[in-house]
Amino acid sequence: MKVLNVAEKNDAAKRIANLLANGAVQTRPTFSVYNKLYEFQYQFRNQPCQMTMTSVSGHLLNQEFDSRFRKWHSCDPVELFDAPVIKTCQENMQNIQKTLMQQAAYHQVLIIWTDCDREGENIGYEVISVCQRVNPRLQILRAKFSEMTKQAVTRAMSNLIQPDKRVSDAVDVRSELDLRIGAAFTRFQTLRLTRKFPTALADRLISYGSCQFPTLGFVVERYKAIQDFIRENFWKIDVSHKVDDYLVNFSWARVRLFDQLAVQTIYEMCLENPSAKVVKVQSKPKSKWRPVALDTIEFEKLSSRKLRIGAKEAMQIAEQLYTAGIISYPRTETNIFPPGLDLPSLVEQQTNSTQWGGFATRLLHQPNGPTPRNGMKSDQAHPPIHPTKFDNLNSFSDKHKRIYELIVRHFLACCSKDAIGKETIVEIEIADEKFVTNGLTIIERNYLEVYIYDKWSDKELPDFHEGETFRPTKIELNEGQTSPPNLLTEADLISLMEKHGIGTDATHAEHIETIKSRQYVGLQGVHFVPGKLGMGLVEGYDAMGFEMSKPHLRAELEADLQRICEGRKNPDVVLREQVQNYKQVFIQTMDQVVRLDEALARLLNDGGASAPPPGNPGAAGANRGGNNRRDDDDDDSDDGNDNSRTASSLQQRNSNYTGNNSTASRNNRVAQSNSSMQQNSYSTQRHTSNNQAISEEVLCSCGTVPETKTTRKEGPNCGRQFYKCDTCGFFQWMNETGSNSVRNSNNQSFQSSGFGTQSFSSSSSIMAPPPPRQQGSYYSNTTHQRNQASHSSTRQSRSNNDIAGDIPKCQCNKPAASYTVKKEGVNKGRKFFGCAIPYGAQEERCGFFQWDVDGNINPDDGAGNNSSFQGRSRGGSGFSDSYSGRGSSRGRGRGNAGGAKRARRCGICHQEGHTRRNCPLTGEDEEEDEGSY
DNA sequence: GCAAGGTC
Numbered sequence: 051m052k053v054l055n056v057a058e059k060n061d062a063a064k065r066i067a068n069l070l071a072n073g074a075v076q077t078r079p080t081f082s083v084y085n086k087l088y089e090f091q092y093q094f095r096n097q098p099c100q101m102t103m104t105s106v107s108g109h110l111l112n113q114e115f116d117s118r119f120r121k122w123h124s125c126d127p128v129e130l131f132d133a134p135v136i137k138t139c140q141e142n143m144q145n146i147q148k149t150l151m152q153q154a155a156y157h158q159v160l161i162i163w164t165d166c167d168r169e170g171e172n173i174g175y176e177v178i179s180v181c182q183r184v185n186p187r188l189q190i191l192r193a194k195f196s197e198m199t200k201q202a203v204t205r206a207m208s209n210l211i212q213p214d215k216r217v218s219d220a221v222d223v224r225s226e227l228d229l230r231i232g233a234a235f236t237r238f239q240t241l242r243l244t245r246k247f248p249t250a251l252a253d254r255l256i257s258y259g260s261c262q263f264p265t266l267g268f269v270v271e272r273y274k275a276i277q278d279f280i281r282e283n284f285w286k287i288d289v290s291h292k293v294d295d296y297l298v299n300f301s302w303a304r305v306r307l308f309d310q311l312a313v314q315t316i317y318e319m320c321l322e323n324p325s326a327k328v329v330k331v332q333s334k335p336k337s338k339w340r341p342v343a344l345d346t347i348e349f350e351k352l353s354s355r356k357l358r359i360g361a362k363e364a365m366q367i368a369e370q371l372y373t374a375g376i377i378s379y380p381r382t383e384t385n386i387f388p389p390g391l392d393l394p395s396l397v398e399q400q401t402n403s404t405q406w407g408g409f410a411t412r413l414l415h416q417p418n419g420p421t422p423r424n425g426m427k428s429d430q431a432h433p434p435i436h437p438t439k440f441d442n443l444n445s446f447s448d449k450h451k452r453i454y455e456l457i458v459r460h461f462l463a464c465c466s467k468d469a470i471g472k473e474t475i476v477e478i479e480i481a482d483e484k485f486v487t488n489g490l491t492i493i494e495r496n497y498l499e500v501y502i503y504d505k506w507s508d509k510e511l512p513d514f515h516e517g518e519t520f521r522p523t524k525i526e527l528n529e530g531q532t533s534p535p536n537l538l539t540e541a542d543l544i545s546l547m548e549k550h551g552i553g554t555d556a557t558h559a560e561h562i563e564t565i566k567s568r569q570y571v572g573l574q575g576v577h578f579v580p581g582k583l584g585m586g587l588v589e590g591y592d593a594m595g596f597e598m599s600k601p602h603l604r605a606e607l608e609a610d611l612q613r614i615c616e617g618r619k620n621p622d623v624v625l626r627e628q629v630q631n632y633k634q635v636f637i638q639t640m641d642q643v644v645r646l647d648e649a650l651a652r653l654l655n656d657g658g659a660s661a662p663p664p665g666n667p668g669a670a671g672a673n674r675g676g677n678n679r680r681d682d683d684d685d686d687s688d689d690g691n692d693n694s695r696t697a698s699s700l701q702q703r704n705s706n707y708t709g710n711n712s713t714a715s716r717n718n719r720v721a722q723s724n725s726s727m728q729q730n731s732y733s734t735q736r737h738t739s740n741n742q743a744i745s746e747e748v749l750c751s752c753g754t755v756p757e758t759k760t761t762r763k764e765g766p767n768c769g770r771q772f773y774k775c776d777t778c779g780f781f782q783w784m785n786e787t788g789s790n791s792v793r794n795s796n797n798q799s800f801q802s803s804g805f806g807t808q809s810f811s812s813s814s815s816i817m818a819p820p821p822p823r824q825q826g827s828y829y830s831n832t833t834h835q836r837n838q839a840s841h842s843s844t845r846q847s848r849s850n851n852d853i854a855g856d857i858p859k860c861q862c863n864k865p866a867a868s869y870t871v872k873k874e875g876v877n878k879g880r881k882f883f884g885c886a887i888p889y890g891a892q893e894e895r896c897g898f899f900q901w902d903v904d905g906n907i908n909p910d911d912g913a914g915n916n917s918s919f920q921g922r923s924r925g926g927s928g929f930s931d932s933y934s935g936r937g938s939s940r941g942r943g944r945g946n947a948g949g950a951k952r953a954r955r956c957g958i959c960h961q962e963g964h965t966r967r968n969c970p971l972t973g974e975d976e977e978e979d980e981g982s983y
Numbered sequence: 984g985c986a987a988g989g990t991c
Binding site: 058059060083084106107108109110112113115120122127130142164165169170172173221224225227228229230231232233234235236237239240253255257258259260261262369373381553554556557560561 | 984985986987988989990991
């Protein structure tokens, strides 16, 4: 019996053949230079068998339009939604096809050994279709293997199954749909817009693709998030203490609050009783984890972040190193080392290095030898990226050496041990307010010795003892402002693509490259900025109401494809539905094409040329149906003054932000005031996070590493990442303390990266840096005296939700209790909400605080009386008073202080005359306003 | 001159 085996690539064919034949393999050439035949004997189904193993190089066939529709001017692009699509073998695959047909003719059995993923199944069917054409009686089998080990391939051979048509069908659906919508929209956009804007867009290819557009969308979305970001003022209390040569900075357990009055009140209480009592000194082991085994996505991100080598280039270099036999296959989704891989011998190879040889030697002799830290992902085909041998790479470029070094160091680090340290947390109380500082002593550096890309430093603390008291050197009230997120880096973009299922690990870098080469985006240092063309396209489609640049279109298709794979949906039905949906969008785009013109005219500062003549495919749809508007009409009525007016106003705005960002002082980030206990005067100072001083990691008040989360709620902060600890309630925007915001002459801030910043030119094809919108009023000065007017104005943009009549929940998610301020002062008699857990109870209270607007009895408190704030961590509120628990209620009110006293409004319908309790509308819970952090 | 997905 003769059995033909076909793998997805030559490399796989060679390995599988050698594993099955124990190396007794004869290699022969084929029509294709890169794909060999590997022949060996094998006991198959209890009889000796002549095995032939060969390969394709990925997809053998490609979908394309029937020849009548291939030329750009052959048809109206809308016809591409219904035009016949055929599968053909491209020129560069002809030799492989020829080999397969030649071999299939005299084999009885065909075993498919393509990768065990969706594309692999589809490639398998391409092979089957070609082979069956010459030999219809061929018996077809499928080998399923989880890794390239002898055990796995032998097991696959003894458990051959049938290929899965459903999985292959899903790929065909995806492929055909991508072709139809890609070609139709690309032809339309290119023909239409290059004629409409012949100067700005001459000879440009203005492509559309189901992956490239969402990728562009991410860049635009972040840009707009920065543009729309509303800065908010916050206040916080910082304590520092000098002991001998140490300056210890304590950070406030509440981190910061958005209510100036509340912070000032607490601050004054601290000043009145400035004795600090050490309430807790805790030492605990702390580890910094070694990196997980390297997959493609992580490799691309690391290259981009640590080496500043872009994903596309990094992959090209990795492929060259792979071809040279120096590293393993670089396209892998696996971050788990297979048990069969001989790690000690791979580590031993590296002992030859003068740079990391010593570390490799120690690693070999550590107890248990190399012990990799594995992740959770496996593509069941390839191992994690690792070096396969040591090489000085003398004949390679510097970038090749750096990429190789990264892969080797990552591999050695992954096989090493976590770094071990001891963390000391010191908690003090001043007037019942908690402040925390952390120290760190590194005990064993372990993987850090070889992994030069991670930093972890000691932070020494003087001795503190529980129960001791001291008078801090400084207690300061500092003001700050929230800052917008950064523009996306390539690594951020790859993460977003992975998260939303845009592209595959093998194509992320290519989609990014595409939107760069089409000039949809540009790079500002390492950050992506939308180009005017990219911005115009996104805004144009957005204006039509089509979410062409949003990731969920692709995600929805992905869900349907999954249903096809599971047999829950018919592929023909899915294809028909999807094609019809997109065709409708296309037709409506024709109707509203003026919106695309307008968006681009606005951004390109170009009113546009007159419309292409009717009947030209570039004006596709112009004369197509009775309900379509003619393009001529669009142009007559809509361009001209309107466009130029909009364009000039944008130009005006852009010119305000041109060229003055890179030289501005970083320290001007936020006008901050502080009042010190000793000086009782105010000076400008930039705050730094005490927590961040320990290491690159952000640590929260309870000393652990907080979780990283992303704001999902729609609003100015949507998409922003933040740190949050569920244990202590810690909250901090990511990059907030580490970012360098600068202020331009227009007194508006934007982010700049620490490197590679350039001046922006208003004539550039990329967008100007996004200026985040300033919140209501800007504070250049603050006094710690209560300033009701300015205080109230800070609250206006925070929330429109009155809290009248509602009982908020505290951070323990329990109904808050009502308290009354008894302390002498302006707030005496005011009611507020706090955690319902009584003071002194064994259970720890959270730091929730909110003034009770309904229950206030002090007639003099005027405006600002319903402001709220949230402590982000546990700790006493500083107010100890009578406790009166109240019934539960839903929702959580947010402060809204008016500048003057005004009639109370219902929190649900916002009408005067009643409160939530007796609102005629039965309201839903008000959503948590995460965006106002 | 179009897409995205394989791979070299």
